[in-house]
Amino acid sequence: MLIDFQTLKSQAKGIQKNNFKKAKIAILGNYTTQFLAKSIEYSGLKHSLEFEIYNAEYDQIESEIYDLNSGLYNFNADFVFITISSLKLQSKFYALSAEKKASFCRDYITDLTNLINVLNSRIKTKIIINNLEILNDQVFGNFYAKVDQSFVSNIYDLNAGLLQLARTFDNLYLFDLNGLIQYYGTRHIRDWSQYVNADLHYSLDFHAAISEKLVAFIGAFLGAIKKCVIVDLDNTMWGGIIGDDGLQGIQIGSLGIGKSYTELQKWIKQLKERGVIVAVCSKNTESIAKEPFEKHPEMVLKLDDIAVFIANWENKADNIRAIQQILNIGFDSMVFLDDNPAERAIIRQNLPAVCVPELPEDPALYLDYLKSLHLFETASFSTGDKDRTKQYQEEAQRQQLQFTVTNIEDYLKSLQMEIVIEPFDPMDIPRIAQLTQRSNQFNLRTIRYSEVEIRDMATDSSNYFTCSVKLKDKFGDYGLISVLILKRLNSESLFIDTWVMSCRVLKRGVENAVVNYCVALAKNNGFHQLVGEYISTAKNDLVREHYPSLGFADKEGFWHLDVQNFKPLIHYIN
Amino acid sequence: MDILNDVNAIFRDVLENDDLVITPDTTSADVEEWDSLNHIQLVVSIEKHFKLKFSANEIRNWKNVGEMCDAISLKLSA
Numbered sequence: 051m052l053i054d055f056q057t058l059k060s061q062a063k064g065i066q067k068n069n070f071k072k073a074k075i076a077i078l079g080n081y082t083t084q085f086l087a088k089s090i091e092y093s094g095l096k097h098s099l100e101f102e103i104y105n106a107e108y109d110q111i112e113s114e115i116y117d118l119n120s121g122l123y124n125f126n127a128d129f130v131f132i133t134i135s136s137l138k139l140q141s142k143f144y145a146l147s148a149e150k151k152a153s154f155c156r157d158y159i160t161d162l163t164n165l166i167n168v169l170n171s172r173i174k175t176k177i178i179i180n181n182l183e184i185l186n187d188q189v190f191g192n193f194y195a196k197v198d199q200s201f202v203s204n205i206y207d208l209n210a211g212l213l214q215l216a217r218t219f220d221n222l223y224l225f226d227l228n229g230l231i232q233y234y235g236t237r238h239i240r241d242w243s244q245y246v247n248a249d250l251h252y253s254l255d256f257h258a259a260i261s262e263k264l265v266a267f268i269g270a271f272l273g274a275i276k277k278c279v280i281v282d283l284d285n286t287m288w289g290g291i292i293g294d295d296g297l298q299g300i301q302i303g304s305l306g307i308g309k310s311y312t313e314l315q316k317w318i319k320q321l322k323e324r325g326v327i328v329a330v331c332s333k334n335t336e337s338i339a340k341e342p343f344e345k346h347p348e349m350v351l352k353l354d355d356i357a358v359f360i361a362n363w364e365n366k367a368d369n370i371r372a373i374q375q376i377l378n379i380g381f382d383s384m385v386f387l388d389d390n391p392a393e394r395a396i397i398r399q400n401l402p403a404v405c406v407p408e409l410p411e412d413p414a415l416y417l418d419y420l421k422s423l424h425l426f427e428t429a430s431f432s433t434g435d436k437d438r439t440k441q442y443q444e445e446a447q448r449q450q451l452q453f454t455v456t457n458i459e460d461y462l463k464s465l466q467m468e469i470v471i472e473p474f475d476p477m478d479i480p481r482i483a484q485l486t487q488r489s490n491q492f493n494l495r496t497i498r499y500s501e502v503e504i505r506d507m508a509t510d511s512s513n514y515f516t517c518s519v520k521l522k523d524k525f526g527d528y529g530l531i532s533v534l535i536l537k538r539l540n541s542e543s544l545f546i547d548t549w550v551m552s553c554r555v556l557k558r559g560v561e562n563a564v565v566n567y568c569v570a571l572a573k574n575n576g577f578h579q580l581v582g583e584y585i586s587t588a589k590n591d592l593v594r595e596h597y598p599s600l601g602f603a604d605k606e607g608f609w610h611l612d613v614q615n616f617k618p619l620i621h622y623i624n
Numbered sequence: 625m626d627i628l629n630d631v632n633a634i635f636r637d638v639l640e641n642d643d644l645v646i647t648p649d650t651t652s653a654d655v656e657e658w659d660s661l662n663h664i665q666l667v668v669s670i671e672k673h674f675k676l677k678f679s680a681n682e683i684r685n686w687k688n689v690g691e692m693c694d695a696i697s698l699k700l701s702a
Contacts, residue, residue, distance in 0.1 A: 054672075063640075084661055243678060
């Protein structure tokens, strides 16, 4: 059940670091965090992330933050994880007078707010704090809610206060420790004899559980995100085999163990609403496989929810490759759900980057198991996310049109594209930050920005020019698909700090329209040249030749474009 | 002496030293890697391997590997 610390350790030891993403994490805890530090390092390696960790001395949260000469300020952390054990809090609380107990939560949140303000005034970082373990000391029993000096009352209030803090500070995130404790059960997260002997606040193995969840979250900030869930149908989305059992025979909803599948479908539907793409990959005759989606009253998922529907008798690895082609996302951002161990093994063998959860045999346990894997951590959410499925369906229609038109110019003209390029609109900032965090392929320098950083640049007009690019065509609205951040290098040169674009609009001429816009922008502001840079990563080979293909000239590793002698590039976008 | 063999294997695994040989007389002073953090990992691994749970007092009172093995043997026969 609980992931094993020793197993995590040996898994990590066998991993070769190969071009891993790097990040620096500072851990400030009110308890001993050596095991946590190790465990975070191991979990990182498992997720192809290389962490440098600063583990502050035991119970030094305040001094690390207040003291300008502390190790924390020497370290330059990308993430500061402030981890608070309720056990420790409890012993401090017990030492207080009745009066101080009653104001404990207020005082604590005031202190914490102050700490965060000080930290934010000194360094730019992301702060993650765990919500507090609901530790019921049973002093007031169930009467706790009536007593402002009960510890349990204070813990609940503190958690509400933390939630408020996370809403107040853009760079503060709450780690759901309670969710994790609830999943494993209080009896498994602590070893009381180790607590007594070694002041170990959590069991050895629970440290591994914390790090697995934390690293999944931190990974999301670094671009390691699952964007798509591909589902098998028979005995995965419903009980039974649609081809044999027929519409009335499959178990879904109230029939048989249908509830297992209904609950799973409901969850997937919620993920889809959040922006996760849902695709189907099933060994079936397509028309039969689609029947339940069209006709079964208890199906939660409808055809509208499915971005790509593949049902045939080919092998599933090829079908997943086809899905990948249409969606144009990395295999490592895909999750594949299938009840059949043999199918799972084929995918693991052929497409090792695809995440293939080892579903339990009992369908009743599917959902609980999937939720325990922290697969769909995200570091952003924008309201446009829920439209993503529609966009992929429109893409499938475009691909059909492409077959009927013979040359590319006619095709591009027939799309009747319209583009809007403008400085960042405050409303778009979540989506803009998300593009910088999620884009891997069409990303020239792969610098990830948070919403706060984006907002800062958008308002710093003396140093930055920002462009967001929105595109639509006759099939639908792509929304915001490209982001550029241009930085003033000196009076002559404008540097393209960031250029990311959604791969859905490749080969439409968007790049040409954007360069024309940027050249005009540079000219109007008195610059002589645009300067671009390509920083190679494991994933952005697509844009290796990006700048030369747009007419930029190589100068000592940077790409220069003279804006005076520039001839506008051809495109078919209005 | 099956217990000592198993315990030795656990020591090698946790302390990441494949050549380590322990005897009943070995103490933490004799093994460089055997610090307080690794001690916790050793106890947890031994508890898992032998499917038993030590009390706070038992963990505290061991003076050497021999006493550790005695405690295991006592629990297994109980």
